[in-house]
Amino acid sequence: MTGQPTLAGRVRVLAGDPERIVGAGVALSARRVLTCWHVVSDEPADALAVAEPSGVPIEADVTWSAPIGPHGEGDLAVLTTRAPLTGPPARLADCGDAEFDVRVIGNPAQSPAQILARARLVGPADPVTGWRQLDRLSTATVAVDRGFSGAGVFDPDGRVVGLTVARSQLGQQTVGWMIPVAAWRRLLPADLAPAVTAAPRTEPLSPTERSTLARALATVPTMLDPLARAELIAALPDAIRLRVRVTHRLLLDCRELITTTLDTDGGFPALYGRLSEREDPDSISLREFRALAASMRLLPAPDEED
Template sequence: MTEFAWHARIVCGNEVGAGFLVSARRVLTCAHVVRASATSEVTVSFPNSRNLGPLPATVAALGGWAGDAADPGDLAVLELDRDVPLEPARFAPPGAELAGEPAPTLVAYGFPKGYDEGMLAQYHAVPGALVRDEWRQLEAATAHGQALAPGFSGAAVTLADGRVVGMVSTVVGARDGRVGRMLPTQVMARYWPELGALLAAPDQDRDALRRLHALVRRAVAEGLDCDPDRLFLDAVGPFGPELPTREGFASLGAAAGYVQWEVADGKAVTRFADRLEELLDAPPVRPAAAAPVWSPIVVEMDRSGAGTDQVTVEVSAYRDGQRRRVGSRRLPRAAVRAYVQRSIDEAFTQLAPGAEELITFVLPRGWLNEPVASWECGADDPTPLGCAYPLVVVDRSRHRSGRLRHQLAKRWQKLDACPGARLHRVDCDTGERPQSLRKRLRDDDADLTGYAFPPTGAPPHFEVGLNTPVAILLWPRTGCAEPGHDGPCPGATFLDELTDRLTGVPPAELPREVMDLRETAEADEHPDRHWARDVQLLWDDPRCFPEPAALLHSPVA
């Protein structure tokens, strides 16, 4: 066997062409060579390894060629009926057909009529742009040698050392075959992305490419349900190229290949692979259940102008989209809890039978960390409200902002179709400026953000989450006191555990999920040490409150 034993002769019906071995069982050729494969047998032989004999093959993949000589995607991947003991072809870096001065002489091994053993043709690549971004034009190196002719289609175009730079696809121009076209390897990889793992430009990280294509193969094998367009856009970032076509990518492999060959940012390959690996290693998404139709019981509180110790409280219940006021009082802070307990109990009488209650505390921004989930249900029931019912807090200023309510309603329309929002972390050691955090949350289209510290730890960072606006915020009420500290980080532990627990949970289900978390922490042998002992959930879907209460006034007590 010779080092060039990978050259192949392909027969399909009346068509004879060439090809080349790229793995123990895969051969590349032109799609038009095997156009009759639906009705005719495809056989592959290796002239430089005659002991193998003709081998049956099937068409494993096609590049999308539509049937005309000027149509793109004239590539086919053949699968032999068994492995062959031959070294596959080696590939030169993309663009090597033009490297050097003078440009290298290229060689094609084809099978024109009467030469079943094969003939060699010498050509030069024409520099400049690819023809229609698809073909590299070839022109004969001599006036008297073998010309490209029928039987050369699918032949590997190689450098003198045998490394492949492309594949002969068509003979064009004069009838003497002195002009032809080849598909460069990077174009071939568009149509068969697995080829990308065998190719690398001089400035590309081969390990990163191998990892990328290994992940793509794993995703295909596991049937991963993902959006190639979204992966591409995440990889190139907000200032990267747009989708190449209005229809987007036909497959995950096509998106990976485009990132490899068409995106100048070398780190895009790593970002694409990182995100794909996240999706592959994510816990299984829970089966989607019908989103609950919440019936909120709203407790709205605000400072009263009657004195620093005075609080105005109004309790309402929603039924059939209509707000029903239960009561409104101005009270000393010490009396608020008892009044809220009684009013919530009364508010339940306003709900429809079977309604999904949602206790919602609408609080001033400075009170969002109040331990309302720990308040008892009543004088005779010490169960924490947050363990008895789904309970959330809402920022009062954005609850009443028409601008933010409009933005949040749009976000929730998107979240309705989301099987599980991804948690965007704000760690205590981030060192991130509020302005940078705002840009990150907007660039990532964040809908669920977790903080390692309470609002008092870094108020400007919370202002960003509230005003962006992010629909859902979570934090530990007694987590890290402030960003950046020495020693163990309870806030980081909180975010790690929260990420694991909430992955795959539909956003509409989060109030119930957090209630379950609170119950789990309360039932723990050491509840004060449980990571979820004081989780606070700001969950804000303005569609649950189609009729906000009027501005609180100070009623007569």
């Protein structure tokens, strides 16, 4: 990835007369915006609006909501705009338990302009609320704080992986929290649930995971035939082909292929693409290899493909 990806789908949520910013939201489609229930729950229902970063306010109505439950769960609301938004909706990704750096843009009341905060997404989802933790990167950076409610949490590729919901002050440390995409999809009605892809893996595979993947690759028929295996390697992009040390021993060759493709940008999808061209689409071993790679977020799940 080069440069900074576009953070598509950002909106401000406004209320009152004169209008003031009460929070943020994520555009799910041309007329649907997701925000936190607490952002709009105390505002007059007939005085809500949303605005894109460079757009004018558009009146909106709350068409679905999940108030805060007894254990902190819920806190989502869907707004439907009375005119279509002009920008693209957010791209959404289910990040699972992956940990990586994220960006959030909020609208603190004391700031004359929007504020960008950088944080680290850490820890597993809380078993009760479903929230995940956003740690401030350092004391030299802005923390996720008041004014960020409803803001999308963007991964390094510019996809929304959650919705900022709360913050806690623990001593000198401000900790933010987000509702992950997977949690809102469980809460939203089926007709409102947007399309979501699995976030690509950002952390390296462990030696055990690499070994498991290599053993699965070794069961695919193309790999069992030394000549077919050599032809597959010869068909790979030069960045892979020229670095693979062929031993003519099945498992060692598979381990070498896995190591080289994982360490090459776009390498693993290229390997799978060449392999699938040579295999029977009904091959059980290829399907099992595909499923294993998808579970490790090296490839999209079959139902996420176009």
